[in-house]
Amino acid sequence: MSERIxxxxxxxxxxxxxxxxxxxxxxRFATLINQKLKVTVFGTADxxxxxxxxxxPKGSYEFIEANELIPQDEDPRKVLTAYKNSAMRxxxxxxxxxxxxxxxxxxxxxxxxxxxxxxxxxxxxxxxALCAKIPAGPxxxxxxxxxxxxxxxSPHDLCSFAKLGHVAFKVLFKxxxxxxxxxxxxxxxxxxxxxxxxxxxxIEEDKSIGECRFVExxxxxxxxxxVIVTDGFTGNVALKAAEGVASSFLKRSGIKGFFAKLxxxxxxxxxxxxxxxxxxxxxxxxxxxxxxxQEAVAVALSQTASMIAGDLSNKICQELA
Amino acid sequence: MSERIxxxxxxxxxxxxxxxxxxxxxxRFATLINQKLKVTVFGTADxxxxxxxxxxPKGSYEFIEANELIPQDEDPRKVLTAYKNSAMRxxxxxxxxxxxxxxxxxxxxxxxxxxxxxxxxxxxxxxxALCAKIPAGPxxxxxxxxxxxxxxxSPHDLCSFAKLGHVAFKVLFKxxxxxxxxxxxxxxxxxxxxxxxxxxxxIEEDKSIGECRFVExxxxxxxxxxVIVTDGFTGNVALKAAEGVASSFLKRSGIKGFFAKLxxxxxxxxxxxxxxxxxxxxxxxxxxxxxxxQEAVAVALSQTASMIAGDLSNKICQELA
Numbered sequence: 001m002s003e004r005i006x007x008x009x010x011x012x013x014x015x016x017x018x019x020x021x022x023x024x025x026x027x028r029f030a031t032l033i034n035q036k037l038k039v040t041v042f043g044t045a046d047x048x049x050x051x052x053x054x055x056x057p058k059g060s061y062e063f064i065e066a067n068e069l070i071p072q073d074e075d076p077r078k079v080l081t082a083y084k085n086s087a088m089r090x091x092x093x094x095x096x097x098x099x100x101x102x103x104x105x106x107x108x109x110x111x112x113x114x115x116x117x118x119x120x121x122x123x124x125x126x127x128x129a130l131c132a133k134i135p136a137g138p139x140x141x142x143x144x145x146x147x148x149x150x151x152x153x154s155p156h157d158l159c160s161f162a163k164l165g166h167v168a169f170k171v172l173f174k175x176x177x178x179x180x181x182x183x184x185x186x187x188x189x190x191x192x193x194x195x196x197x198x199x200x201x202x203i204e205e206d207k208s209i210g211e212c213r214f215v216e217x218x219x220x221x222x223x224x225x226x227v228i229v230t231d232g233f234t235g236n237v238a239l240k241a242a243e244g245v246a247s248s249f250l251k252r253s254g255i256k257g258f259f260a261k262l263x264x265x266x267x268x269x270x271x272x273x274x275x276x277x278x279x280x281x282x283x284x285x286x287x288x289x290x291x292x293x294q295e296a297v298a299v300a301l302s303q304t305a306s307m308i309a310g311d312l313s314n315k316i317c318q319e320l321a
Numbered sequence: 322m323s324e325r326i327x328x329x330x331x332x333x334x335x336x337x338x339x340x341x342x343x344x345x346x347x348x349r350f351a352t353l354i355n356q357k358l359k360v361t362v363f364g365t366a367d368x369x370x371x372x373x374x375x376x377x378p379k380g381s382y383e384f385i386e387a388n389e390l391i392p393q394d395e396d397p398r399k400v401l402t403a404y405k406n407s408a409m410r411x412x413x414x415x416x417x418x419x420x421x422x423x424x425x426x427x428x429x430x431x432x433x434x435x436x437x438x439x440x441x442x443x444x445x446x447x448x449x450a451l452c453a454k455i456p457a458g459p460x461x462x463x464x465x466x467x468x469x470x471x472x473x474x475s476p477h478d479l480c481s482f483a484k485l486g487h488v489a490f491k492v493l494f495k496x497x498x499x500x501x502x503x504x505x506x507x508x509x510x511x512x513x514x515x516x517x518x519x520x521x522x523x524i525e526e527d528k529s530i531g532e533c534r535f536v537e538x539x540x541x542x543x544x545x546x547x548v549i550v551t552d553g554f555t556g557n558v559a560l561k562a563a564e565g566v567a568s569s570f571l572k573r574s575g576i577k578g579f580f581a582k583l584x585x586x587x588x589x590x591x592x593x594x595x596x597x598x599x600x601x602x603x604x605x606x607x608x609x610x611x612x613x614x615q616e617a618v619a620v621a622l623s624q625t626a627s628m629i630a631g632d633l634s635n636k637i638c639q640e641l642a
Contacts, residue, residue, distance in 0.1 A: 073511050148506055152514055185469055185557040190394050193473055193554050217561035221569055233514050236506040237555050238562040240538035245563045248542055 012043030014107025128280030181225030333364030335428025449601030457544030502546030
């Protein structure tokens with residue numbers, strides 16, 4: 001049996017519809033397909049029972065009891081001062097203490113970003129952002145950020161996102177000069193809000209990035225750009241609108257649903273299952289999709305294990321240095 | 322032969338890919354299915370030739386030569402002072418002079434909004450917005466606005482959009498108390514940007530509207546709300562993201578494309594063909610989809626004729642008075 005050398009701290013309390021059994025099955029699945037992975041699960045006693053009932057291989061997981069749950073929309077000041085025994089906080093602290101390589105949580109975005117920034121610290125001078133890998137054709141991906149780590153953004157913030165996404169794309173997809181696009185209502189230089197126009201000027205001044213263009217939202221899944229930069233509000237709305245339409249094709253009953261499933265582009269679905277990475281903090285923090293169930297947790301764990309194996313977090317820091 | 326009592330002024334120069342023959346065929350189609358409709362077409366000599374070659378019924382159209390074209394992204398000051406002989410300007414002035422009931426244009430959004438506001442005037446104290454009918458299930462629609470009439474919006478602007486959409490929904494769909502939603506990144510009251518939170522407070526204070534809630538972008542096509550209020554940037558991005566995903570299902574070749582077309586929800590497609598209405602100006606102004614070709618122009622003309630028949634513009638003004 002190979003040694004389990006990658007350790008993920010899993011917040012076992014977050015998510016909208018995730019029950020203990022689903023989390024236990026996700027841990028089982030992820031540690032089965034990656035024999036180097038060990039998961040440290042933080043959660044309540046019923047989660048511990050669920051894990052025991054799954055009879056996971058010895059050494060594939062450990063359990064640490066954490067009984068507090070941070071509400072999705074808790075005030076940031078309370079997030080930082082209270083909830084010392086919450087699974088989310090304990091998991092992030094586990095990474096800070098060097099006991100795990102990454103944290104995976106499907107809890108509230110606000111609390112997770114807040115705790116990660118505070119406990120792990122931010123990369124010098126940059127604004128952290130949630131970044132997702134979105135499909136851009138067969139075997140092709142773009143990175144899109146920010147997806148909601150920030151409630152509002154300045155042109156400088158968008159420039160941070162461009163730098164983070166640019167470096168992450170280089171490291172993840174081994175492409176020397178990824179193309180950066182800013183999400184806008186038109187592709188012409190004089191189109192759009194003051195925010196995106198000023199951001200484009202700043203990004204173009206940055207020698208490490210080089211070229212930058214505007215992209216429209218109907219070009220999101222087409223691979224026009226490797227990195228798509230947007231503010232957290234717009235990014236969240238764009239991806240959810242896309243998700244809504246994909247669902248209205250796929251979540252149908254009867255013959256229409258059957259045809260829709262046969263007719264869907266293989267590469268398009270299910271991008272929602274991929275967790276998003278919080279780029280710009282000193283550590284690997286992955287946010288799972290809150291409502292996608294056990295597959296989402298399993299996929300987030302597997303993908304995080306690959307990112308640990310690829311030394312993603314350190315390589316990004318080296319590139320930025 | 323019935324009398325042609327509805328007159329639409331058509332800007333025959335706008336749009337990305339619309340050739341004269343496509344416009345001529347659209348006029349033929351629209352005036353054929355609505356025998357009360359006459360179209361006054363503004364455009365260049367080659368459009369006149371195309372109309373002649375289509376041998377349209379006598380009295381179904383008239384042609385007025387207009388040789389200037391306003392670039393999509395022309396500076397608003399130049400839009401207002403130059404281009405006296407542009408089809409767009411002449412068509413809007415035709416409505417102002419009482420010679421037509423409505424204007425339809427597939428030209429640039431910026432110039433069309435600018436000329437309409439300036440020449441027709443705005444409804445007292447309100448901020449005009451582009452409003453589209455989006456599908457919300459079988460035989461069910463929502464109205465969504467703003468879709469790009471404004472580059473940036475204040476909470477008061479969003480409140481204007483809510484009033485306009487609320488009244489338009491009442492008039493169009495004969496529902497006494499339409500439900501208003503604001504597009505946001507979450508449904509809870511404390512979620513989202515300062516803009517949407519302040520807008521919600523303002524809208525809830527407005528006795529004519531009553532209830533208001535937050536909706537997420539994956540609820541756009543589900544009928545959760547009758548009226549969906551958003552700023553022009555976000556609205557544009559949300560609809561284009563949805564359009565992009567629908568296209569990646571439908572615009573496929575071979576067997577997958579065949580299944581996708583069989584499996585699509587009948588009601589979902591093709592919402593892009595519906596023109597959007599500029600609400601909040603004194604007159605009926607309809608913006609056709611710039612790149613959707615002859616079907617889009619024909620559908621915009623037909624739907625505009627129905628709105629003239631329903632006295633939409635006047636009824637909205639009466640409701641607001």
